[in-house]
Amino acid sequence: MASTELSTKHVLGIKYLTVDDINLIFETAENFKEVINRPIKKVPSLRDVTVANLFFENSTRTKLSFELAEKRLSADVVNFSASSSSLKKGETLLDTVNNILSMKVDMVVIRHPAPGAPAYLAKHIDANIINAGDGTHEHPTQALLDAFSMREKLGDLKNKKIAIFGDILHSRVALSNIFCLQKLGAEVAVCGPPTLIPKHINKLGVKVMYDVRTALEWCDVANILRIQLERQEIKYFPSLREYSQYFGINKALLNSLDTKVVIMHPGPINRGVEITSDVADSDQSIILQQVENGVAIRMAILYLLAAKRDK
Amino acid sequence: MLLLKNVLIVCPSSKHHNKKRDVLIKNGLIEKIRTKIDAPKAKVVKIAGAVLSPGWLDVGAQIGDPGFEHREDIHSVAAAAAAGGFTGLAVYPNSNPVVQSKSEVLYLKNNTKEGIIDFYPIGAVSKNCEGTDITEMYDMHHTGAVAFSDGSHPVQSNGLMMRALDYAKGFEGLILNRPQDKSIAAKGQLHEGAVSTALGMRGIPSLAEEMMVQRDINLVEYTDSKLHLANISCAGAVGMIQKAKAKGLKVSASTAVMNLINTDEDVLGFDSNYKVLPPLREKSDQKELIKGLKNGSIDFINSNHTPLEGEKKNLEFPYADFGAIGLQTTFAILNTHLRKHFELEELINFLAIKPREVLHIPVPEIEEGKEANLTLFHPTEKWQLEEADILSKSKNSPYIGDTFTGKVLGIINKGKSNLY
Numbered sequence: 048m049a050s051t052e053l054s055t056k057h058v059l060g061i062k063y064l065t066v067d068d069i070n071l072i073f074e075t076a077e078n079f080k081e082v083i084n085r086p087i088k089k090v091p092s093l094r095d096v097t098v099a100n101l102f103f104e105n106s107t108r109t110k111l112s113f114e115l116a117e118k119r120l121s122a123d124v125v126n127f128s129a130s131s132s133s134l135k136k137g138e139t140l141l142d143t144v145n146n147i148l149s150m151k152v153d154m155v156v157i158r159h160p161a162p163g164a165p166a167y168l169a170k171h172i173d174a175n176i177i178n179a180g181d182g183t184h185e186h187p188t189q190a191l192l193d194a195f196s197m198r199e200k201l202g203d204l205k206n207k208k209i210a211i212f213g214d215i216l217h218s219r220v221a222l223s224n225i226f227c228l229q230k231l232g233a234e235v236a237v238c239g240p241p242t243l244i245p246k247h248i249n250k251l252g253v254k255v256m257y258d259v260r261t262a263l264e265w266c267d268v269a270n271i272l273r274i275q276l277e278r279q280e281i282k283y284f285p286s287l288r289e290y291s292q293y294f295g296i297n298k299a300l301l302n303s304l305d306t307k308v309v310i311m312h313p314g315p316i317n318r319g320v321e322i323t324s325d326v327a328d329s330d331q332s333i334i335l336q337q338v339e340n341g342v343a344i345r346m347a348i349l350y351l352l353a354a355k356r357d358k
Numbered sequence: 359m360l361l362l363k364n365v366l367i368v369c370p371s372s373k374h375h376n377k378k379r380d381v382l383i384k385n386g387l388i389e390k391i392r393t394k395i396d397a398p399k400a401k402v403v404k405i406a407g408a409v410l411s412p413g414w415l416d417v418g419a420q421i422g423d424p425g426f427e428h429r430e431d432i433h434s435v436a437a438a439a440a441a442g443g444f445t446g447l448a449v450y451p452n453s454n455p456v457v458q459s460k461s462e463v464l465y466l467k468n469n470t471k472e473g474i475i476d477f478y479p480i481g482a483v484s485k486n487c488e489g490t491d492i493t494e495m496y497d498m499h500h501t502g503a504v505a506f507s508d509g510s511h512p513v514q515s516n517g518l519m520m521r522a523l524d525y526a527k528g529f530e531g532l533i534l535n536r537p538q539d540k541s542i543a544a545k546g547q548l549h550e551g552a553v554s555t556a557l558g559m560r561g562i563p564s565l566a567e568e569m570m571v572q573r574d575i576n577l578v579e580y581t582d583s584k585l586h587l588a589n590i591s592c593a594g595a596v597g598m599i600q601k602a603k604a605k606g607l608k609v610s611a612s613t614a615v616m617n618l619i620n621t622d623e624d625v626l627g628f629d630s631n632y633k634v635l636p637p638l639r640e641k642s643d644q645k646e647l648i649k650g651l652k653n654g655s656i657d658f659i660n661s662n663h664t665p666l667e668g669e670k671k672n673l674e675f676p677y678a679d680f681g682a683i684g685l686q687t688t689f690a691i692l693n694t695h696l697r698k699h700f701e702l703e704e705l706i707n708f709l710a711i712k713p714r715e716v717l718h719i720p721v722p723e724i725e726e727g728k729e730a731n732l733t734l735f736h737p738t739e740k741w742q743l744e745e746a747d748i749l750s751k752s753k754n755s756p757y758i759g760d761t762f763t764g765k766v767l768g769i770i771n772k773g774k775s776n777l778y
Contacts (some may be wrong), residue, residue: 140673161675161676163559164626166627182676223557246555251556
């Protein structure tokens with residue numbers, strides 16, 4: 048029998064979720080996806096639950112997506128972002144969060160530049176914690192919405208082949224995707240310039256490819272990552288021009304393949320760098336479905352953690 | 359007068375080695391060693407199962423004094439060392455000011471004269487440990503510095519390392535380096551491998567250590583000087599050192615206790631007390647380190663004692679500083695976890711004898727008429743480490759709450775005793 052409860056009180060990373068947890072989140076998200084397509088999109092599930100969105104790093108879509116999910120579940124929402132924060136005054140993360148918790152907050156959604164920051168908080172405070180991206184570690188809700196979107200398109204992901212393209216070294220999305228897809232039985236490959244692929248990534252059981260055509264011919268789904276120029280303190284490739292020529296994905300390349308590869312991108316897109324506009328906007332792309340599913344997935348996680356809290 | 363009743367003596371050079379004896383200590387000297395001694399006026403210590411060995415020496419502790427007294431000072435580090443069974447400490451120069459002239463050496467010597475612990479200053483190789491110009495090593499040598507090292511700052515410049523080795527040769531001085539190439543280690547947070555990849559953190563590849571070990575060995579060969587490679591952590595480096603020794607080069611090496619029992623997998627829970635330098639590596643590295651200790655490639659084991667205040671450790675992992683305290687738990691950890699590889703006699707060799715041989719410090723002997731520089735311990739007593747037991751000012755230990763087998767009962771040195 049499928050479980051009806053998460054095995055954990057936090058969502059800190061895909062690493063820490065069981066396959067049952069993931070399937071439960073998917074089932075719950077399917078219901079919420081139906082809800083948010085109704086004329087009246089709001090349900091009372093999280094009434095009297097206060098959620099703090101703590102963003103110590105810039106975000107537009109993830110923050111908006113969480114906030115929408117919280118509001119559609121009728122939660123009370125407070126927002127905090129680094130630009131307006133006391134961090135610049137030298138306060139530690141723990142102090143900041145404890146101050147906010149003193150105001151009786153039940154759940155914390157946190158994005159932070161330090162890998163492990165949500166896990167560190169979970170050790171020290173009582174609220175349920177959802178990791179909305181911690182440095183180059185994990186971005187579990189993104190991986191869940193990616194896998195959910197792939198499942199909608201392809202059905203069961205067992206033995207499906209998914210290739211992740213681009214800057215794997217600086218990407219929490221890649222790491223969470225790898226863990227999530229492997230748990231669901233899919234095969235994963237990464238493809239990009241060798242300087243952007245972690246040296247030991249093969250130890251996680253993924254294939255490594257340096258040629259975009261080879262990778263596209265191999266895969267059912269191409270998940271194309273943003274080139275994170277802002278997160279590179281060292282130059283890992285010489286120019287965007289050369290990158291887009293050798294690692295960018297364009298329509299001519301896609302059309303020359305025998306199969307119709309599903310195209311995904313976690314956003315925001317650098318049009319003309321890792322992906323051309325005609326690919327992003329093509330009928331092979333499910334980029335906008337990903338965004339829609341993001342709200343349903345986040346509602347599911349909030350709902351399931353709140354249910355756990357009631358017990 | 360102190361009378362130790364029926365203690366097992368572990369001291370390979372002594373004729374009483376592996377024998378149970380009564381030992382009478384008077385005026386700082388070992389007065390008598392007999393099967394049975396009666397001394398009505400002496401304070402008697404009689405603990406079943408107690409073992410007596412030459413006093414232990416730790417090489418490379420950070421003592422925080424002067425400049426970082428909120429982390430540790432001369433008195434707190436001496437208390438921690440005594441509780442850990444050490445009678446001597448050869449300490450790194452990374453204080454503020456750096457130990458880089460005879461006045462800083464004298465500060466340490468003069469301020470530690472009265473205590474039970476022997477302090478042996480290690481002078482800096484370069485001014486302010488900045489890795490540019492060499493220090494007044496002759497002067498420091500003549501004032502009491504036992505070796506020269508930039509401590510927690512591995513010497514990056516090849517040229518500086520070459521000149522330092524050459525210069526110290528003039529007085530048969532010893533240079534000590536903790537090898538890590540910073541341009542390769544870059545902003546690494548832990549050992550580079552499957553764990554760093556899964557945690558999404560920048561790794562410190564073994565290569566960063568291996569390249570500097572190879573460089574240092576080449577420089578020793580070129581200068582015909584003497585070098586100690588401290589805190590070796592990876593398999594590749596052990597092999598290089600073994601070859602260098604086989605060639606007859608004057609190279610010695612040590613490893614830190616944590617690197618022998620913990621691996622990068624301990625970092626999976628993001629506990630910053632496991633964030634240390636050199637980083638905790640893999641099981642395969644540990645195997646080679648143990649083999650290296652067995653075959654003599656690695657000479658001894660140190661505590662890598664690095665006290666840090668909570669404000670520097672109780673943080674998100676990437677923001678926490680590197681280091682853990684270790685003096686108080688070094689023996690207990692070795693005795694608990696490594697006795698399947700090493701006899702008690704071998705541990706005493708790593709803790710008391712080899713460190714002194716490398717630093718050219720006389721090894722204490724357990725014979726009548728010799729100075730009493732001794733460690734008394736119980737190899738099978740179990741105890742638990744509580745935070746309140748920690749005598750260091752800093753509490754950055756990953757072992758709080760752990761149970762150990764093997765307890766230090768006390769030390770005797772400089773005419774004083776500190777018995778628990």
